[in-house]
Amino acid sequence: MRALQYLEIGQPPRVVEIDTPEPGPGQIRLKVTAAGVCHSDEFVMSLPEEAYTFGIPLTLGHEGAGTVDAVGEGVENLDLGTSVAVYGPWGCGRCHACARGAENSCPYAVELGIAPPGLGAPGAMAEYLIVDDVRHLVPLGDLDPVRNVSLTDAGLTPYHAIRTSMPKLVAGSTAVVIGTGGLGHVAIQMLRALTGAQVIALDVNEEKLALAKEVGAHEAILSDEAAAEAVRGLTGGLGATAVFDFVGAPPTVAIAAASVAIEGDVQLVGIGGGTAAVGFGVTPYDASFRAPYWGTRSELIEVFDMARRDQVHVEIETYSLDEAPKAYERLHAGQVRGRAVVLPNG
Incomplete structure (x- = not known):
């Protein structure tokens, strides 16, 4: 599959060909519909080598939406083809914060090596994305994934x-x-x-x-x-x-x-x-x-409810995967109106 990866410290990301991932036990593979471009990505790619901790190569994209393409052993009650958005701040799933849906406040994620997609784990700027657990998926229903993918962070x-x-x-x-x-x-x-x-x-x-x-x-x-x-x-x-x-x-x-x-x-x-x-x-x-950080799973559901009621919308510009480096250039120059969204599968 093709993916946008950060490959070298201080250099712009590039579109490369990599192996298509297979879902392991409990995991879900999404065919990515849309991935948002964020200033956080710019921050990550601006870090000097001694401060960079996100791994190389890094597939970018912490705002993701797609359709369920394959599931690993043990995943039940999730139909192939279901349109979903990805809740990004993954936690341990066992602590008090995670139990109340506040995985953005999980105190154990770092020591356990758990990282959000695009910010340590492979992200959504690719044709396919592995999500670690079904709890990190929010059904989109009739919401347009392209217009609403950025709500996973920007909302x-x-x-x-x-x-x-x-x-x-x-x-x-x-x-x-x-x-x-x-x-x-x-x-x-x-x-x-x-x-x-x-x-x-x-x-x-x-x-x-x-x-x-x-x-x-x-x-x-x-x-x-x-x-x-x-x-x-x-x-x-x-x-x-x-x-x-x-x-x-x-x-x-x-x-x-x-x-x-x-x-x-x-x-x-x-x-x-x-x-x-x-x-x-x-x-x-x-x-x-x-200094707030991201949000809870229940808050993401509430944000999508606001979108369904036309209380909030995201101004977007769309780009193909090949155009994704240009999207980051425009973001850096302050030329993006609202949010840039990459469509990895067209």
Whole structure:
């Protein structure tokens, strides 16, 4: 089969021919319908050799959807041809976190060598994908896998972050979304559907701000040195009830910390390397700072339910497997509108 693999530290990924995998006991093989392109992949491929821990070669793609193509011994009640999405943050399946569906919080996955597809295990940027357990599959039913595959991360991650701040996002509150790309433009829709908050979007150019307004932001302002002051101006000087930073770079983290209100939340979702200084006299009283990671299996089901009710959608650009390296180039250049999706089987 053909797959997009990261083969050499510091070099772009390439499409290569590799053996088609066979499912072992308890495993499922998917014929991949769609795979999402994510900034996390870029982060992984930007790491220097001494910090890289994901294995070489690495088949990319941690957002995956496909049809059940073959099953290993012991897999029951799963029909061939069923359209499914892959829940990505795999855990041990036995601990308290995994028992409640929060495999994103499994404390044993790393020591057991369990890695998500595309982030250590072979990913979905291939014609076929092996999934380790049926519990990591979510039936899509009548949902279009191409249009909805990115919800497995670009929907699940913001939903997980928003849910923890929802008790504060009542009528009259304000939510700030920093970065309106793959995750941010989905977060705006979720905030509008689930909360009573005024939504203020921040990004670096007018094209991205236009997308933010298109998907529901009440206000859209440039993410620059004046952004925090602008947020406070729009909130009567109080600041934002919750700030969701989907970039996570030092300048955006600084904006987030300067924009949050007393008793507010800062959710540092992006992995751009920024950190925030916190403490008495440094941050507003009773402000909370979190670094959320992906989400739970039940939350993914809820995200797909939102999609079925037309409460959220993902703006996508589609690419063939041969065009996948170009998709990463466009992502790096900030040229992707919403999310790029690769179609490994056409």
